[in-house]
Amino acid sequence: METELLSPDEAGLQKAAELIRTGQVVGMPTETVYGLAADATNSGAVEKVFAAKGRPMDNPLIVHISSMQELGQVARQVPEPVQALAEAFWPGPLTMIMPKADRIPPETSGGLDTVGVRMPAHPVAQELIRRSGVPIAAPSANRSGYPSPTTAQHVLADMQGRIPAILDGGTCSCGLESTVVAFDDDETVRILRPGFVTKEMMMEHVPRVVIDPAIFREVSAGERVASPGMKYKHYAPNAAVTLVEGPAELFRQFLALQQAEGVYALIFDADAEQFPYPHMTYGGTSIEQGRQLFARLRELDQIGAKTVYVRMPQKDGVGLAVYNRLIRAAGFDIVHLAPRI
Structure with missing residues (x-):
């Protein structure tokens, strides 16, 4: 296929949303990096994401929502610290891992019974989610293992002929993927992947924040991980x-x-x-x-x-x-x- 570069105007957003609703994959801008957006509830669409990236399917995807009202559609249980962190950092570059709702298929969650959820701050991403009418799974829009894309041209370089369209939302303001956290209990937040929302920032809103040791070590191929970016070689150029x-x-x-x-x-x-x-x-x-x-x-x-x-x-x-x-x-x-x- 020929990959089309769409402007984030009425026509471009409408076309991108229609592609999402019909089970296709679209390059989507966020404030962190560009993502490969697909209907998070559609197993077939999610499989197309993995195929486009050339990514192993045991890596969980992050699900993106546009409002707190949508959280119940993707999570069956909301841990105690979520509300405080959401009020402080959503919309923004923070992903929180929660028990997943039944409508999220195992292809999206990497076979886990949890799902990472984020509310992106980029207005184009928010509008695409709203118009699509479904939660959107969106890993970074690069070939698996290569540096994540921070412009639409980066996505085009990696995904030409692999996906039907890319929404051009300009250069990402953060440039690194979101912080990913899990919850050990009602008081302890565990950072699985660091990002622009830091430990120090979260400590102002929750009692305890710890950094998972896996951030600093190599994860073995057979080890199960709850967050993207922990497994396999990531972010590497050809050099x-x-x-x-x-x-x-x-x-x-x-x-x-x-x-x-x-x-x-x-x-x-x-x-x-x-x-x-x-x-x-x-x-x-x-x-x-x-x-x-x-x-x-x-x-x-x-x-x-x-x-x-x-x-x-x-x-x-x-x-x-x-x-x-x-x-x-x-x-x-x-x-x-x-x-x-």
Whole structure:
């Protein structure tokens, strides 16, 4: 098929909603990344999402709603902290895992009895959900394992001929997938995937927030996971990625020893002025790094990078989300630099 790029106007939204209602898949903008949108209650439509991505079907999908009134359609039980977190962060980049309603098929939930639910803040996503009249399953709209798309052109590059249409809603304002949380009990929120809604932000609204250790480790192929982004190699460009921890001067010295055709560095904005080797920058703050990371990884592929050494971001706040994506893009290949004593 030929993939059509739709404007987010009356005609484009109407066509996209009709495609969703008839069991097709549409590229949808959100504030996090672009998603592959399909009717979350339609097993056949969900299978088309997995086929388009080339993604294993044991990975659960996030279900998107446009109002709190729709929550009961997808969740049979709402844990105690959900209301407080929804009031604080919905619509926005937060996914909450709950026991799923019967109408959500196992194809959507990855065979689990739970489902991740999010209310996106992007007005085009909200309008598409409303017009479709169904909850929408929407994993990131990239080939499985490749960096997530933050523009409609990224989606087109990955999905041309695989889906009928993409709604162009501009560049995503966050640039990283949503924070995903589960609930250990009525007081404890567990972060399964970090994002722009941070532990510190949630602590202002719930008694206890913990970070799941799986965020920092490689998950085995046979292990069941409750959140997308925990399993398999994710977010990786075609180039080999290595994450490098250490101060700027040691990073420059390290890059001097790695110079060869196709070797690039991905560095902070402040590093660029005194950096003599092929490189790109990906922001000066954690928020900027989150917004730019996936686009930069795609650009490095476009210019022919074979190996990319990335300066380690911070590991707190939004920086934890950037770090989480990078360790998976690097396949946990990390170099720790320390000065000689």
